[in-house]
Amino acid sequence: MGLSVGIYGGGGYVGVELVRLLGGHPEVGSLAVASRGHAGRRIREVYPQVAAGGEYLDPAEVDASGLDVAFVAYGHGESAEAVRGLLEAGVRLVVDLSADFRLPDARVYREWYGEHPAPELLGEAHYGLPEVFGAPGGRLVANPGCYPTAAILALAPVIRRMGGGVRSVTINALSGVSGAGAKPSPRTHFVSVNESVSPYGVTGGEPRHRHTPEIEIMLQRLGEAPPVTFVPHLLPISRGELETIVVEAGEIPGPEEVLGWYREDYAGWCFVEAREEVPHISHVANTNRARLSAAVDRRAGKLLLFAAVDNLLKGAAGEAVQNMNLALGYPEDLGLEHLR
């Protein structure tokens, strides 16, 4: 029979990656793909590059009470109410790909996103970065942001071991344009991004990107972590993300020692790999892999960490399917073997 799975927001970039992955998942018996904007259209007509047959449904046409698992790939602020409705309908597991359940405190959420539409559910969300926080328990998974996925994977082993010794963390992040989603905007217009690179998320002379509190809060769960300076940049490529993270600390470990920490902490997890060579976006694009590396600037007394992921896979849909697998007791790479 297999699992009955629903995708909400199947018309977006993350939604269509979910269609691709879940359409080939061996435990998925039926897949309902809902889209507010594309209901009634064939999926292949909207995304000709996707092999999936079938039609987009209106969300109201999906019988949520019959779903075992639902994935919600709406924008932040829109997801929370849909998630609440799905849980009320009795869906066994809801994986939310937006930021709505990532921050555990409604006051912090308000500061970065506005009033929370379903604050009563915040306490039961599991932050779905399994290599750091374990397999999800419960019925609600908050899938991490793409930048926080790379940053926390690179920093968690360091914060666990160096904790209070870390004086500062600066994250220089680069992302492909699909990170901004399918909705067109002047910032992501071809002419704005082509043959150029630009920092963004700096307002009023201050770096202020909503992933900053997500990274800080999750690192603080692991040890003493300082405030983080996070500056993203938009690259003229379609997908993939690279972060160069500068850590200042009283005592700087050697790069081999940091690689050893990575290998120890991520032993047994198949999608995170530590290597001596620095990662490139091309090493991870179209995979569910996160690649990590480290270097030391002894002259300046700084530790450099490097992390690369595909924003739509390990940074979103791939990680979401990994979370479903782990929550339901399947191997983490079931249906994702080709993305290792």
Ligand SMILES: NC(=O)C1=CN([C@@H]2O[C@H](COP(=O)(O)OP(=O)(O)OC[C@H]3O[C@@H](n4cnc5c(N)ncnc54)[C@H](OP(=O)(O)O)[C@@H]3O)[C@@H](O)[C@H]2O)C=CC1
């Ligand atoms: N893009 C990325 O790399 C990552 C995104 N996320 C998060 O996942 C969620 C979905 O992101 P993503 O798929 O990138 O966002 P999109 O902008 O591509 O899609 C978001 C929603 O908008 C609707 N939509 C799709 N295309 C258009 C369009 N052309 N004009 C207007 N609305 C449209 C879809 O809903 P419907 O089908 O119902 O019409 C879709 O679910 C967001 O919360 C995002 O923050 C998380 C990690 C990485």
Ligand SMILES: CC(=O)N[C@@H](CCC(=O)OP(=O)(O)O)C(=O)O
């Ligand atoms: C290039 C680009 O615009 N990227 C997005 C991040 C996408 C993502 O992973 O984050 P959320 O799930 O939190 O939206 C941004 O900076 O807002």
